[in-house]
Structures are given as structure tokens and as C-alpha cells.
Amino acid sequence: MTFRLYNTLSGQLDELAPADGAELRMYACGPTVYDYGHIGNFRTFLQVDVLRRFLHLEGIKVRHVMNITDVDDKIIRNAAAAGIPIGEYTPRFTQAFLDDLDSLQIERPEVLARATEHIPEMVDLVERMQEAGASYKTEDGSWYFRLASFPEYGKLSKKDLEGMTDGARVDVDEYEKDSARDFALWKATKPGETSWDTAIGTGRPGWHLECSAMAMKYLGDSFDLHAGGEDLMFPHHENEIAQSESVTHKPLARHWFHVRFLLVDGRKMSKSEGNFYTLRDLLLKGYKASAIRLALISVPYRHQLNFTFEGLTEATNAIDRLRTFVARLTKAALAEGRSDALQAAAEKAEAGYIAALSNDLNTAEARAPIFDLVRTVNSALDSGAVLAGDRDRVLEVLGKFDAVFAVIADNDAAPTKAALAWATEQGLADKVAPELLVAQGLSDEQIDALIAERNTARKQRNFKRSDEIRDELAAKGVIIEDAKDGVRWKRK
Ligand SMILES: [Zn+2]
Numbered sequence: 001m002t003f004r005l006y007n008t009l010s011g012q013l014d015e016l017a018p019a020d021g022a023e024l025r026m027y028a029c030g031p032t033v034y035d036y037g038h039i040g041n042f043r044t045f046l047q048v049d050v051l052r053r054f055l056h057l058e059g060i061k062v063r064h065v066m067n068i069t070d071v072d073d074k075i076i077r078n079a080a081a082a083g084i085p086i087g088e089y090t091p092r093f094t095q096a097f098l099d100d101l102d103s104l105q106i107e108r109p110e111v112l113a114r115a116t117e118h119i120p121e122m123v124d125l126v127e128r129m130q131e132a133g134a135s136y137k138t139e140d141g142s143w144y145f146r147l148a149s150f151p152e153y154g155k156l157s158k159k160d161l162e163g164m165t166d167g168a169r170v171d172v173d174e175y176e177k178d179s180a181r182d183f184a185l186w187k188a189t190k191p192g193e194t195s196w197d198t199a200i201g202t203g204r205p206g207w208h209l210e211c212s213a214m215a216m217k218y219l220g221d222s223f224d225l226h227a228g229g230e231d232l233m234f235p236h237h238e239n240e241i242a243q244s245e246s247v248t249h250k251p252l253a254r255h256w257f258h259v260r261f262l263l264v265d266g267r268k269m270s271k272s273e274g275n276f277y278t279l280r281d282l283l284l285k286g287y288k289a290s291a292i293r294l295a296l297i298s299v300p301y302r303h304q305l306n307f308t309f310e311g312l313t314e315a316t317n318a319i320d321r322l323r324t325f326v327a328r329l330t331k332a333a334l335a336e337g338r339s340d341a342l343q344a345a346a347e348k349a350e351a352g353y354i355a356a357l358s359n360d361l362n363t364a365e366a367r368a369p370i371f372d373l374v375r376t377v378n379s380a381l382d383s384g385a386v387l388a389g390d391r392d393r394v395l396e397v398l399g400k401f402d403a404v405f406a407v408i409a410d411n412d413a414a415p416t417k418a419a420l421a422w423a424t425e426q427g428l429a430d431k432v433a434p435e436l437l438v439a440q441g442l443s444d445e446q447i448d449a450l451i452a453e454r455n456t457a458r459k460q461r462n463f464k465r466s467d468e469i470r471d472e473l474a475a476k477g478v479i480i481e482d483a484k485d486g487v488r489w490k491r492k
Pocket residue numbers: 028029030067211236
């Protein structure tokens with residue numbers, strides 16, 4: 001079946017297949033590692049994962065490159081505030097990002113490219129732009145892209161850009177101005193800031209330059225697909241196109257894939273609105289990683305997702321249904337043979353599932369036939385109509401579902417455990433849902449033993465130790481009350 005995917009550049013559904021017939025070369029903009037990823041970020045990475053997994057399911061080899069932006073305005077600001085070099089500031093957040101990908105069952109790209117490890121490639125690209133008349137150096141030693149040299153600017157976002165003012169410049173990495181300006185490629189550094197001594201001067205790269213240089217290094221001048229969140233379309237992706245195409249005169253990517261923003265409870269997610277969630281926040285509230293994954297991928301990538309806790313509960317229940325069904329079907333004692341009706345039902349479910357994903361990755365429509373199949377086979381199990389050959393076929397279809405959705409196989413224990421360990425280490429025990437602590441926490445015997453130890457400590461007037469034990473129990477959701485007849489405890 002032909003896989004058609006919306007292409008921002010052409011403004012229509014285009015067939016997606018490797019240009020070289022062998023391997024689909026794709027680049028996805030990665031994180032800027034200055035903080036923990038929020039669910040809006042992860043919606044994008046999850047939808048790219050859905051794309052990648054579906055390509056694999058269709059037998060298409062993928063070479064997927066992702067950048068890690070480990071130098072930019074915000075990183076420099078935060079590292080300076082923490083009083084440490086950026087090289088000490090970013091590894092913690094890079095690792096947290098990779099751990100979060102694992103928690104969400106997001107497959108790692110073939111290449112993870114760190115910006116700070118690709119300075120020579122970026123310098124080289126600035127020099128090539130200069131030869132092409134597309135870059136220039138300012139008095140302070142910074143380099144800018146000359147927008148007037150690239151008349152196609154704006155072809156991706158199709159933004160109605162106001163008249164270009166030749167020479168008007170912007171030096172920050174992120175901006176939302178509708179007027180096009182010359183943007184910074186390379187920034188002269190202020191005293192004390194991280195810098196590199198290079199052929200184009202002492203300074204550091206701008207964010208836009210990083211992606212162009214690294215994408216072309218690993219995927220060539222022109223590749224199959226470029227992905228990112230819709231917020232990156234302008235100016236970041238326009239700038240990538242301008243930088244690369246002004247020197248190669250080839251399309252940087254043939255296909256541009258943009259994932260739409262999400263809302264939380266119908267509003268834009270923001271810290272000031274109190275509706276801002278990282279993946280870790282949700283794990284500590286007791287939601288399973290699989291439910292978070294399913295909630296974030298079930299609305300197709302081009303639609304706005306309104307993220308709610310009801311939606312997470314719905315996802316939790318849906319996964320329970322699938323897992324319970326698979327366990328029941330696997331364990332059932334069945335007679336040999338196959339039934340025409342169930343073979344046809346499995347066939348229909350698989351065809352509907354593949355057709356929906358082939359049609360612009362419609363994850364919502366892809367779910368429906370799978371849940372229909374589960375209902376049909378559950379009823380057939382009730383009436384004893386399932387045969388061993390039906391089971392094999394139905395499990396095969398569910399395997400194809402899970403090859404993309406990745407929620408039936410239960411990998412939920414590790415992310416929750418890791419989030420709890422992280423919360424303890426960061427002193428965030430108060431953010432942990434009590435139910436989660438109870439579920440993961442101490443056994444009755446362990447609590448009794450700690451209380452006995454506390455009683456001994458109190459008798460010995462070792463109040464430091466007795467307070468420590470009380471605090472430890474409190475952190476694990478156990479409240480103790482000193483009563484006349486001894487110590488009582490209860491779970492929060
Ligand atoms: Zn990028």
C-alpha cells in the first residue's frame with residue numbers, strides 16, 4: 001500500500017518512499033538540553049517515533065538523525081546562573097532526555113549529533129555561504145545570513161512576510177517576528193562565554209546553523225524527510241533551508257513533517273497557567289508510561305490534541321483491555337484448526353489498521369479496527385468459538401499494532417521506579433502521588449521493623465535517629481501516630 005504523508009512544503013499528501021530506493025534518510029530536530037522535556041516536546045518525538053516504526057513495519061529501512069542542541073542562548077544563561085561551564089551543565093539534561101525517550105518506548109535515532117561536537121562542519125558551512133554571497137561578518141565578529149541573497153525564503157511556512165529590510169538583523173536563536181531579517185549564523189562571544197577559536201573567528205554557532213551542518217553531514221545535501229514541531233517551521237526550518245540551499249542549490253529535504261502543538265485542558269500549556277507537565281511530573285502522579293504514550297499518539301499528528309487527565313485515564317483503561325485480552329487469549333486452551341469468521345475478522349482488522357496509518361498516519365482510525373477485533377474475539381472466547389489457528393493470526397495482528405503503538409508489551413515498571421528514584425534524589429518527594437508510594441512503597445513488615453527501631457532509639461534518647469525514621473516513613477507515604485497504647489501507623 002502506498003504510504004502518503006502530508007508535506008508542509010508541497011501543501012499536499014505526498015507519497016513517502018526513499019529516493020535511493022534503499023533507505024529513508026530523515027532528520028528530526030532534537031531537544032535543547034537546558035531543562036526536562038515537557039509533554040508537548042514528547043508529543044512531537046512520539047509522533048516521529050510512530051512514523052519511524054510504521055516505516056519499519058512496511059519494510060523500509062530508516063536512517064534517522066537527531067541533533068542535541070547543547071549550546072544556545074538559554075543554556076549559556078542557565079549555566080552562567082549555576083556558575084558552571086556549559087559542558088558540565090548539559091550532560092545531565094541530555095541523559096534525562098534519553099532516559100525519557102526510553103521510558104516512552106521511543107526508539108533511538110541511528111545518529112544523535114551533539115552541536116558542540118560539530119563546530120568544524122558549521123564553520124565550513126559559513127565559509128561556503130560566504131563564497132555564495134549569502135553570509136557576511138559584522139564589526140563585532142558575528143556572522144549573519146544575508147536574506148536578500150535567497151529569494152525563496154518563506155517557501156516552507158508560506159508566511160506573509162512583511163517587506164524585507166535589507167540589513168535588518170536579529171541575533172537571538174528564537175524569534176517569532178513576521179518580518180524577515182538577516183539572522184545570526186555565528187555569534188561573537190562576550191567575555192567569559194563559551195567560545196571556539198575558528199577560521200571565521202572566535203565565537204559560537206547559532207542554533208539554525210547547527211541543524212543545517214549536521215543534517216548535511218550525516219544525510220547528504222538533499223534527503224528524504226525533515227521533521228519537527230510546528231513551532232519550528234518558522235523561522236528555524238526556513239533558516240535551515242536558506243542556509244543549506246544557498247550553497248547546494250538542491251532541496252534540503254523533499255518532505256517536511258510538522259507535528260501540531262497540544263493544549264492542556266483546552267489551554268496553551270504554560271508554567272504560569274499551572275498546566276505545564278513534564279513526563280516526570282505525570283509518572284510521579286502515578287500514570288503509567290504506556291498510558292502517557294498512548295494518550296499522546298492517539299490523536300493524529302496534524303490535529304490539535306487536547307491533553308486531559310480523563311484522556312490519560314481512558315488510555316490507561318484501553319491498555320488494560322488490550323493486555324487482559326492478550327493474556328486471556330494466550331492462556332486459553334484451544335482446539336486445533338481455524339475458523340473462517342475469525343480469520344476474516346483478523347484480516348479485516350489488519351487491513352483497516354494499515355490503511356489508516358498509510359493515510360497520513362491516522363493513529364485514531366488505526367486504533368478502531370484493533371479494538372473491534374478484540375471485542376469480536378472476546379465474544380468468541382466466551383462462546384468457545386476460537387481455534388488455535390485463530391489465536392496465532394489474531395496475535396500476529398496485535399503484534400503489528402504493537403510494533404507501532406508499543407503499549408501492549410508491559411514495560412511500565414522501570415520508568416515509574418526510575419522517576420521515584422529521581423524524585424528522591426532531587427528532593428521532590430512531595431510531588432509523588434500517595435497511591436504511587438503505597439503501590440511501590442514499603443511492606444507492612446518493613447514498616448513494623450522501622451517503628452520498632454524508632455521505639456528503641458527513643459528509649460535511648462536518640463531523637464535524631466527517631467526523627468529520621470519518622471521522616472523516612474513520611475516520605476514513603478506512612479504516617480505514624482504516637483498513642484498511649486503504642487505507635488499506630490497508616491498509609492497516606
Ligand atoms: Zn533543527
